[in-house]
Amino acid sequence: MDARNPRRLPAVDQVLRTAIGLSAIDRFGHKAVVRAIREVLAEARTEGGSSVEAGAVALDAVRRLETLDRPSLRPVFNLSGTVLHTNLGRALIAEPAIEAAVLAMREAVTLEFDVDGGRRGERDEHVRHLLCELTGAQDATVVNNNAAAVLLVLNTLANGREAIVSRGELIEIGGAFRMPEIMARAGAELVEVGTTNRTHRKDYAAALGEKTGLVLKVHTSNYRIEGFTASVEPRALVELAHAHDVPVVHDLGSGTLVDLGQFGMKHEPTVAEAIAEGADLVSFSGDKLLGGPQAGFVAGRKELIARLNANPMKRALRVDKIRLAAIEATLKLYRDPDRLVQRLPTLKLLARPEADIRAQAERLAPVLGQILGDAFSVEVISCVSQIGSGALPLEGIPSAGLACRPRGSSGRALAALSLALRHLPVPVIGHIADKQLVLDLRCLDDEGGLVRNLESLRLDSDALG
Numbered sequence: 355m356d357a358r359n360p361r362r363l364p365a366v367d368q369v370l371r372t373a374i375g376l377s378a379i380d381r382f383g384h385k386a387v388v389r390a391i392r393e394v395l396a397e398a399r400t401e402g403g404s405s406v407e408a409g410a411v412a413l414d415a416v417r418r419l420e421t422l423d424r425p426s427l428r429p430v431f432n433l434s435g436t437v438l439h440t441n442l443g444r445a446l447i448a449e450p451a452i453e454a455a456v457l458a459m460r461e462a463v464t465l466e467f468d469v470d471g472g473r474r475g476e477r478d479e480h481v482r483h484l485l486c487e488l489t490g491a492q493d494a495t496v497v498n499n500n501a502a503a504v505l506l507v508l509n510t511l512a513n514g515r516e517a518i519v520s521r522g523e524l525i526e527i528g529g530a531f532r533m534p535e536i537m538a539r540a541g542a543e544l545v546e547v548g549t550t551n552r553t554h555r556k557d558y559a560a561a562l563g564e565k566t567g568l569v570l571k572v573h574t575s576n577y578r579i580e581g582f583t584a585s586v587e588p589r590a591l592v593e594l595a596h597a598h599d600v601p602v603v604h605d606l607g608s609g610t611l612v613d614l615g616q617f618g619m620k621h622e623p624t625v626a627e628a629i630a631e632g633a634d635l636v637s638f639s640g641d642k643l644l645g646g647p648q649a650g651f652v653a654g655r656k657e658l659i660a661r662l663n664a665n666p667m668k669r670a671l672r673v674d675k676i677r678l679a680a681i682e683a684t685l686k687l688y689r690d691p692d693r694l695v696q697r698l699p700t701l702k703l704l705a706r707p708e709a710d711i712r713a714q715a716e717r718l719a720p721v722l723g724q725i726l727g728d729a730f731s732v733e734v735i736s737c738v739s740q741i742g743s744g745a746l747p748l749e750g751i752p753s754a755g756l757a758c759r760p761r762g763s764s765g766r767a768l769a770a771l772s773l774a775l776r777h778l779p780v781p782v783i784g785h786i787a788d789k790q791l792v793l794d795l796r797c798l799d800d801e802g803g804l805v806r807n808l809e810s811l812r813l814d815s816d817a818l819g
């Protein structure tokens with residue numbers, strides 16, 4: 355017992371024997387509860403003050419354990435206006451893919467097992483034929499993500515050799531994926547051709563030589579150069595490179611498998627188009643427009659894919675059985691394009707009609723208005739959703755949402771509201787624009803869940819001024 359604070363605090367055993375203590379042991383285990391009680395008692399000791407009841411210590415310990423027990427990776431309401439938000443996990447996985455992933459987790463599976471021959475099989479086999487069917491490519495391989503796909507391609511075809519890229523395509527993608535740095539790590543020497551806004555056939559022609567390992571075409575997915583511009587059409591580039599016996603690699607980024615035009619969006623280059631244009635290899639992501647789990651695909655010529663698979667790096671970049679199962683199930687959905695919008699959540703959100711979103715906003719505006727009280731006005735507004743993850747960066751999709759504007763003059767009110775929304779049991783992520791907090795409702799599926807969640811909103815009245 356602490357000499358400075360005798361008899362004011364209950365013993366650990368005493369706390370453990372309270373009703374709350376006993377049920378806590380059931381939930382969290384003896385060891386964790388003892389530790390939490392010790393922590394609460396240690397804090398009470400340093401704080402001093404009046405005596406503390408055993409029951410109160412047990413309750414504090416349970417609160418502590420509940421906070422610790424809450425998953426760090428947890429669901430949010432993505433009302434940010436960006437559908438494929440990299441920081442919020444990009445694509446939502448389709449139900450058949452979730453079921454396939456769960457099964458692969460729970461059971462032993464034919465990951466690298468050839469059932470007919472009773473021999474060792476190849477893990478890529480499960481998705482290779484699907485990728486070929488959907489892209490028209492001869493062969494395909496799958497790795498951890500598209501960054502890994504690009505790294506593997508560069509290292510396989512251009513290690514110790516030159517890789518030619520237009521200066522207009524030397525992209526940086528969020529999270530430190532910079533083409534020049536990836537090149538260096540892959541052992542390829544970057545040869546930049548043309549200028550930022552204009553690259554011509556003759557620029558590529560002058561750079562092609564003995565040391566060229568590949569010509570890389572990068573889909574400038576997160577920006578666009580406009581005005582006085584020139585670039586070389588993929589077909590012309592392929593023709594030129596092939597005349598020098600050099601392969602052309604097209605990094606498509608989002609790489610959709612279907613024409614988005616049919617869902618009311620602007621056309622984004624499809625993988626099949628890039629293959630048809632003659633690219634020898636095409637790389638693209640699994641969790642962008644494709645709507646599957648994180649993955650990187652390379653589709654293209656059989657002998658080049660074989661070289662990728664023979665690179666020891668492939669082993670370090672491969673995907674696990676869980677994702678492979680989800681990828682297979684996701685790709686299978688593409689065999690029935692008519693039902694794709696209903697079955698692929700990402701596409702469903704992207705194709706959601708504005709009128710539908712607006713009607714939802716009209717229903718929710720009075721509810722949120724009442725919860726926020728006098729401090730904010732809540733209005734239904736038109737807004738523009740972004741696809742996100744670099745797809746069609748300048749093509750917003752008309753949407754609708756709720757704009758919360760502080761009635762008072764306190765500059766802190768918006769930040770306080772934004773924080774309070776993020777601190778809800780299910781964090782609500784909006785964005786601040788034009789001195790108002792905007793909740794774009796395009797990605798809101800569980801409307802009732804949002805309302806129940808908002809009911810526990812607590813605003814810091816000091817900040818509202």
Ligand SMILES: *Cc1c(COP(=O)(O)O)cnc(C)c1O
Nearest residue numbers: 499500501575606607608639744
């Ligand atoms: C997104 C993107 C990448 C990186 O893909 P990840 O799947 O995020 O690793 C590479 N290149 C382009 C053009 C991209 O848009």
